[in-house]
Amino acid sequence: MIGSSRDVDFFNLDELLRPEEKMARDAVRAFVSREVLPQIEQHFAHETFDRGLVAQMADLGIFGANLHGYGCAGMNNIAYGLIMQELEAADSGLRSFASVQSALAMYAIYSSGSEEQKQRYLPEMARGKLIGCFGLTEPDHGSDPGGMETRARRDGRGWVLNGVKRWITNGSIADLAIVWAKVEEGVTGFIVERGTPGFATSDIHGKFSMRASITSELVFEDVRVDEAHHLPNARGLRAPLSCLTQARYGIAWGAIGAARTCYLCALDYVKSRKQFSRPLAGYQMVQRKLVNMLTEITKAQMICLRLGQLKDAGTMRPEQVSFAKRNNVNAALKIARTARDMLGANGIVNEYPIIRHMLNLETVNTYEGTFDVQTLILGRDITGENAFD
Amino acid sequence: MKILVPVKRVPDPATTIRVAPDGAGIATDNVKWVINPFDEIAIEEALRIKEKQGQGEVVLIAVGQQSWQEQLRTGLAMGADRAILVRSDAPLDPLAIARVIAKVAENEKPELIIIGKQAIDDDSNQVGQMIAEMLGWPQATFASKIELNGDRCSVVREVDGGLATVAFPLPAVVTTDLRLNEPRYASLPGIMKARKKPLNEIAVDSLGVDLTPKLKIKVLKTPEKRQAGRKLGSVQELVAALHNEAKVI
Numbered sequence: 001m002i003g004s005s006r007d008v009d010f011f012n013l014d015e016l017l018r019p020e021e022k023m024a025r026d027a028v029r030a031f032v033s034r035e036v037l038p039q040i041e042q043h044f045a046h047e048t049f050d051r052g053l054v055a056q057m058a059d060l061g062i063f064g065a066n067l068h069g070y071g072c073a074g075m076n077n078i079a080y081g082l083i084m085q086e087l088e089a090a091d092s093g094l095r096s097f098a099s100v101q102s103a104l105a106m107y108a109i110y111s112s113g114s115e116e117q118k119q120r121y122l123p124e125m126a127r128g129k130l131i132g133c134f135g136l137t138e139p140d141h142g143s144d145p146g147g148m149e150t151r152a153r154r155d156g157r158g159w160v161l162n163g164v165k166r167w168i169t170n171g172s173i174a175d176l177a178i179v180w181a182k183v184e185e186g187v188t189g190f191i192v193e194r195g196t197p198g199f200a201t202s203d204i205h206g207k208f209s210m211r212a213s214i215t216s217e218l219v220f221e222d223v224r225v226d227e228a229h230h231l232p233n234a235r236g237l238r239a240p241l242s243c244l245t246q247a248r249y250g251i252a253w254g255a256i257g258a259a260r261t262c263y264l265c266a267l268d269y270v271k272s273r274k275q276f277s278r279p280l281a282g283y284q285m286v287q288r289k290l291v292n293m294l295t296e297i298t299k300a301q302m303i304c305l306r307l308g309q310l311k312d313a314g315t316m317r318p319e320q321v322s323f324a325k326r327n328n329v330n331a332a333l334k335i336a337r338t339a340r341d342m343l344g345a346n347g348i349v350n351e352y353p354i355i356r357h358m359l360n361l362e363t364v365n366t367y368e369g370t371f372d373v374q375t376l377i378l379g380r381d382i383t384g385e386n387a388f389d
Numbered sequence: 390m391k392i393l394v395p396v397k398r399v400p401d402p403a404t405t406i407r408v409a410p411d412g413a414g415i416a417t418d419n420v421k422w423v424i425n426p427f428d429e430i431a432i433e434e435a436l437r438i439k440e441k442q443g444q445g446e447v448v449l450i451a452v453g454q455q456s457w458q459e460q461l462r463t464g465l466a467m468g469a470d471r472a473i474l475v476r477s478d479a480p481l482d483p484l485a486i487a488r489v490i491a492k493v494a495e496n497e498k499p500e501l502i503i504i505g506k507q508a509i510d511d512d513s514n515q516v517g518q519m520i521a522e523m524l525g526w527p528q529a530t531f532a533s534k535i536e537l538n539g540d541r542c543s544v545v546r547e548v549d550g551g552l553a554t555v556a557f558p559l560p561a562v563v564t565t566d567l568r569l570n571e572p573r574y575a576s577l578p579g580i581m582k583a584r585k586k587p588l589n590e591i592a593v594d595s596l597g598v599d600l601t602p603k604l605k606i607k608v609l610k611t612p613e614k615r616q617a618g619r620k621l622g623s624v625q626e627l628v629a630a631l632h633n634e635a636k637v638i
Contacts, residue, residue, distance in 0.1 A: 006403050007421065009419065012418075012419065014421070019458070019459050019462050020462075020466075020580050020581065020583075020584060022459070023459075023462065023463050023466055023575055023580045023583075024577055024580055026423075026463070026575075027466075027574040027575045027576070027577070027580070028574075030574055031574050059576060060574055060576050060577060061576045061577030061578045061579075062577065065577050073576075073577035073578045073580075073581055074578075074581055075577055075580070075581065079577075083577075
């Protein structure tokens with residue numbers, strides 16, 4: 001329960017938030033502390049996702065919270081970011097569920113779908129009645145999605161899909177998959193519903209990270225879909241990449257939540273644990289670690305707040321999201337590792353939330369564009385030289 | 390049924406409270422403010438009654454500064470219909486607060502006032518009782534169950550050593566205890582809707598009630614830090630210490 005309702009706000013950034021932004025954050029924080037924190041260690045230990053939380057998150061209005069119309073809450077992006085922060089303060093897997101549902105699956109339909117597709121799917125997804133997943137990554141193509149091998153060919157008035165997608169969050173519990181495939185003209189997207197003949201899923205086990213979240217493989221063998229399941233406005237790799245920008249935005253905020261939980265837990269621990277003559281908090285090396293953690297959390301908060309302002313103004317560049325994702329997740333990962341170290345042996349048991357966050361953040365540092373890929377995006381932006389190939 | 394729910398703004402229970410340098414109050418910098426948890430239970434109960442009856446109105450009232458709007462908006466986001474902020478920049482005694490709420494209740498004519506049994510900041514536990522007295526209405530304090538039947542109300546109260554059930558006619562004042570219900574979260578669509586719900590401001594001076602302070606905080610002090618205990622080797626030593634040092638035996 002550590003850190004359930006406490007905040008880290010060294011620069012009184014709260015004063016810069018609108019009432020509805022604070023209310024959204026506080027509502028999700030209360031939900032997480034009452035419904036998620038008491039159970040989360042058990043779900044992580046047993047590699048289960050708590051499906052009961054889906055309806056509760058839907059009742060709160062979390063899914064697609066920053067989308068407008070179609071039964072979505074229509075909140076601004078700072079409120080959305082704060083929601084992601086509070087979810088990830090509990091567990092990165094929980095935030096992943098919400099990210100995939102909202103920023104990847106719903107956003108793909110919202111931005112590239114036809115009006116009929118939006119009417120048909122988005123309200124049900126906002127209500128949590130339909131769960132979505134997002135199939136872009138393949139077994140042999142992670143950082144280079146352009147190399148994807150999944151193909152779609154025209155067949156009469158419909159399409160036939162073949163290929164494999166891997167590392168897909170929510171894959172086996174999803175009612176629909178947004179699937180990206182190559183056609184003659186380039187990359188485009190499809191909505192493949194569960195139960196479509198030739199579409200099968202299996203879960204990836206043995207994970208040491210994101211254990212309270214489902215990760216799957218999707219297999220498509222001559223899967224026939226009609227034109228009504230093709231995203232008409234998804235033309236080229238830009239379509240899925242624009243979804244990734246949305247997801248990275250939420251991740252940049254979410255990482256602050258995980259870092260905050262680790263920092264507050266370590267702070268409490270070193271204040272109460274005595275070694276030699278005094279509490280650990282009284283030693284210079286420990287204080288230096290705490291100060292570094294606080295500094296990194298505060299910087300991450302400031303980056304996100306400004307990023308949210310830019311996104312709300314419609315002037316945010318994808319490179320700025322890469323900057324925030326790269327910095328904040330990496331900072332959170334380092335904070336988690338440091339906190340783990342500060343708790344000594346107690347840092348490796350699930351009596352404290354730290355090791356779970358630390359393991360989760362290894363995934364967060366990798367997915368939706370690795371730390372190194374974000375570096376290349378930023379490097380290209382400031383030099384004009386493309387170092388990807 | 391129209392239900393009036395008075396709401397107080399208090400520091401978040403998770404906030405570390407520090408005494409202000411002048412000793413007359415608490416340091417308010419970096420304090421997170423929330424609805425008094427007992428009042429939140431009162432809002433939830435009012436909403437449940439409205440939902441069960443399928444009609445009615447839940448009106449929130451707060452007596453405080455401009456910033457208290459935040460807590461009223463949170464209550465509106467939970468589902469209340471409208472809110473009244475009686476603006477008073479100076480802090481008021483429980484007696485003055487009760488007078489203000491009773492005065493507004495005379496105009497609003499609710500059939501029920503539900504209010505937290507106490508606020509978690511000063512723990513006065515007075516306002517609900519005083520409102521009932523001023524209005525001449527029945528009151529039931531420390532409610533753990535409220536049942537309405539026509540114009541009568543039955544309340545299960547938590548009292549020392551058990552539960553007491555009281556029944557009385559409406560209008561009435563009920564104060565809530567912890568176990569009455571578990572308040573809902575404000576949903577995100579609810580938060581967006583709350584922005585457009587009416588929140589009227591009234592200047593406290595316009596009500597013509599006596600606000601003269603009767604209480605004065607002389608000094609606030611942080612409790613003394615507890616000293617670590619001491620281990621003694623034998624019962625004899627313990628008895629000696631209790632006799633000679635603590636002087637309790």
